[in-house]
Amino acid sequence: MSRRPRPTLPALRPPEFTGRLHDARTATAVGRLLGAAFAVCFLTGLVSHYLQHPPDWLADRLPTRPVWGYRLTQGLHVATGLAAIVLLLVKLWTVYPRLFTWPPVRSVRHALERLSVAVLVATAVFQVLTGLLNIVQWYPWPFSFVPVHFAVAWVVAGSILLHLAVKAPEIRAHWRRRSPGTLELPAEDVRDRRSLLLGVGAAVGVVTATTVGQSFTPLKSLDLLAPRHPDHGPQGLPVNRTAAAAGVSAGGLGEWRLDVLGPRAYSLTLDALGAMPRAFVTLPIACVEGWSVDADWAGVRVRDLVERAGGRPGRDAVRVTSLEVAGSYRVMEMGTEYVDDPLTLLALALNGRRLSLDHGFPARIIAPNRPGVLQTKWVHRLEVL
Known part of the structure; x- marks a missing residue:
């Protein structure tokens, strides 16, 4: 009785490529x-x-x-x-x-x-x-x-x-x-x-x-494939982080006051802040995700607030604190170049209207040539360093 020959496995060989453009x-x-x-x-x-x-x-x-x-x-x-x-x-x-x-x-x-x-x-x-x-x-x-x-x-x-x-x-x-x-x-x-x-x-x-x-x-x-459109959002600007995501609500603002800490510390209500000399600038807001758009901002110059608190223009930096509950950029610092720049504002209005809550009401930072994550929203404290 003859035995069937055992099947042999094919020898393992590396794959061969004949494509002519792999050169x-x-x-x-x-x-x-x-x-x-x-x-x-x-x-x-x-x-x-x-x-x-x-x-x-x-x-x-x-x-x-x-x-x-x-x-x-x-x-x-x-x-x-x-x-x-x-x-x-x-x-x-x-x-x-x-x-x-x-x-x-x-x-x-x-x-x-x-x-x-x-x-x-x-x-x-x-x-x-x-x-x-x-x-x-x-x-x-x-x-x-x-x-x-x-x-x-x-x-x-x-x-x-x-x-x-x-x-x-x-x-x-x-x-x-x-x-x-x-x-x-x-x-x-x-x-x-x-x-x-x-x-x-x-x-x-x-x-x-x-x-x-x-x-x-x-x-x-x-702009069909990008996740942001420069005109889509509250007041005509996109929003990355909403007030809800930041844990900020209109009801939670209560009796909001701006605290400015320095040699001559003081506090301002929103009405008092709005009564200060107002500046108007057109600056882009540009975010790390790649979107950016020009907008018209109105507010109080940061250097005026710093000088009133006893800060030295061109010499003192500022620490900015947000009402945001948590986040990597809840506390932000600005160097003297930004603090002293006349275009750096504590903004109260955007495109001719009061800031919406998602855009940082009651006050936010806007500064030239600065990443959007550092344009802090929902500001409640400025500290002269």
Whole structure:
């Protein structure tokens, strides 16, 4: 009686890729655009972080001009971050076959190279993903977004520099349109690559055009994909944090008074505050999520309030406290540049009407070239430092 032969398992082999656009020239072309996007994100992210969390030596030297400076830098940060999502996906598509090369490690140098690529890919994906979720204000993670996003940004920057150093010869060989000594793709593949790059450009253009209107208001009519529209909200402005979310209610305001602490401390009722000389300014409010819009504000200059309390103009900083029950920005400090600026107001009115509760009634801070999270709402105390 003969025995049946045992079935044999097929030999394990690494996958083979025959796609014709997974080449170094295509990867370099996309990588140049992606690198530029990450560079803009990194530099504008530094601006945002140090405006929000300045070290002591910088706190009194933050510039208040141009008044639209933060609006520009943060708008660029979010716009290029969204564009980077498209570019990163295409870049990973062009190079992913190399992740399956065999053997996976050929030398110590090759192992270090692959490790650096793994760190770069992981941190880059982390940055664009968490940045996207921050724009829509969804935080499904247990850590604080701002310090982690800032720290990982440095890791991404270092990983990119290391990757450029390791891949410099290959990048140099494929940087220009035609490089001597390099193997060019067949004519039909060159056309495919051109079509791919045109498609990438179109995708980036569509994403930018349908989101940048939240900060570049001439394009606000195309603002279809951004989570905020610059004209939608109470008194014509968006609201990130409502009074209800902050634990502030009209009934809880009671006999509101503004306490100004300093060498000559004093308190003001809302009527007394409103009777002080009023200033009118047009300033943008710009938030870290990328939206911004100009508005007309009316109120009392902060430097007048500080000087009345015995503060020294141009020399004293101010600590501002909100009625907000809890939050990372319930207490905010302003350096002397902001305090002394004639455009920095304790605002009482917005676009010709008294502040709504969601916009900070009875009083809020508005200052030039300053992140929206530091334009403190529901102010009840100013303390001269």
